[in-house]
Every structure is written in C-alpha cells, then in structure tokens.
Amino acid sequence: MPLAVQQVRRMRGGAQSHLMRCEDGGYYVVKFQNNPQGARILANELLGTRLAARMGLPTPAAAVVEVRENLIEHTDDLVIQLGRGRTRCRAGLQFGSRYPGSPADTVVYDFLPDEQLREVVNLADFCGMLVFDKWTCNTNGRQAVFFRARAESRYQAWMIDQGFCFNAVEWNFPDAPLRGLYARHRVYESARGLQAFEPWLARIEGKMTEAVFDEVYKEIPGEWYGFETEALERMLEQLLRRRKLVRELIVSAWKSSAQPFFNWK
C-alpha cells in the first residue's frame, strides 16, 4: 500500500482531491474519506476502476493510499473547504489514482479540442467505457484525461473519476438515456452500429463474474462505506443482475434526441 510523503498541489473538482507523492516514487491523485461528496465515492472509485480495468479499459492504476496524521499536520493545504469554513483532511486510508509518470515530465489535459481528439490513439475505448458507464449507472458525464507518453506524438486517453458510478452515495441505478455519455460526441465516431459495443458487452457478460466481485470487494476499506456490508452487498447483487440490461441501455442512448452516435444510421 503506497504511503503518501508529500502533497504537491490541489486538483480541481468537487471531491477536492490532492496530487500527492508517495514513498514508492509514484504520484497519485488522492481523494480523502471526508471529501464533500461522501466517503462512499472512494469505494465507487476503487470498485469502478478495478472492474473497468478488468474489462480491458484504459484506467489509471488505482490504489489504497495511506496518509498519516503527521503529514496532514505539517501541510497547511491539506484541508477540505466547506461552505463557510474548512476542516483538515482525515488521516487514514484514501483512494489514489495514479498520475501518468511524474508531473514534471508529463502534462495532463482534461479536455482536447475536437481536431486533436480525432488523433487520440485509443478513441474507440470511449465506446467500451460507455458500456461500463451504462452498466454501473454513472450519473456524471464520462471524464477522461489525455496525455502523451514521452517521445510519443499522439495522445492517449485514460478514463478517470468513477466516483458517481452506482449513483454516487445512493447506490441505486436510476437509468436515463443520456447518462454516462462523454460531452464530445466525436469520441463515438467509430460507432456505426451495436457491433461497436458488442465486444465490451461480451466482456461484461463473460468476465464480470461473482468471483471477480469477491476479489475486489475484499480490497475496499470498511471505513469507506461505514462498514455497511449489507448495503454494499445489495448494490453488488444488483450490479450482477444488471449485466443483461446494458445492451438495451446503449440502444436507448442511440435513440435519444441527442444522437450521440452520429455515424450509426
């Protein structure tokens, strides 16, 4: 388990995460247990990122990162801003999403203009990620980061922020046609029919078994879900049952007025 040794900077976003350097030399974007979106989003991040990676989708490596009291005490910036005041980040086990390389060498972008999006090496993975987001009922739009590995001329996308999968802290699945889509529909240009999604649907049905769930489940620190084991188990059971729903959810996104799959006639 990586141990945080230094806070580098604050990141944008509702969970008020921090970029941190760890003892293993890696950099992680860390979300704290007492973030304003709720502790359960840490469980969602770990579970979601692990499952997406098992499906073969490009995600950062995810880890449980330890942040000790001592570091928090000595870092003025390790606070959560609340409506009126602020509170210290809580020490203990946090969620970490691995930064690609080191921040000194690798620039990471949240958005790319459409012309550059077309040149992303793994653009078709957005179709796979939509299958994942429909399955897990991600109630936020899809988010990704883009970066170029050293000496590479083309961008690569990593899928980040699985915090609102399973409807954030609600752990239910209020499906709706436009949920989970990426804001720039250009990323779906390779979708000319349901066949663009079929390999991913097959992976959910074939690979996302109860055994995989059991493995991932064991990794989630109990503090992240208030030790409410039953609630977590109920959510996971629903997730298993939903595997056969996903094809239909993709079709309803296609039929929606937004027409996200502009090449699927």
Ligand SMILES: Nc1ncnc2c1ncn2[C@@H]1O[C@H](COP(=O)(O)OP(=O)(O)OP(=O)(O)O)[C@@H](O)[C@H]1O
């Ligand atoms: N693995 C990563 N590598 C590099 N940058 C990352 C990584 N994970 C997150 N980030 C950056 O940190 C920011 C915040 O991350 P994230 O979106 O997960 O948090 P959030 O608080 O839920 O944000 P929001 O409220 O905007 O959705 C992202 O916009 C992105 O720039």
Ligand SMILES: [Mg+2]
């Ligand atoms: Mg986000």
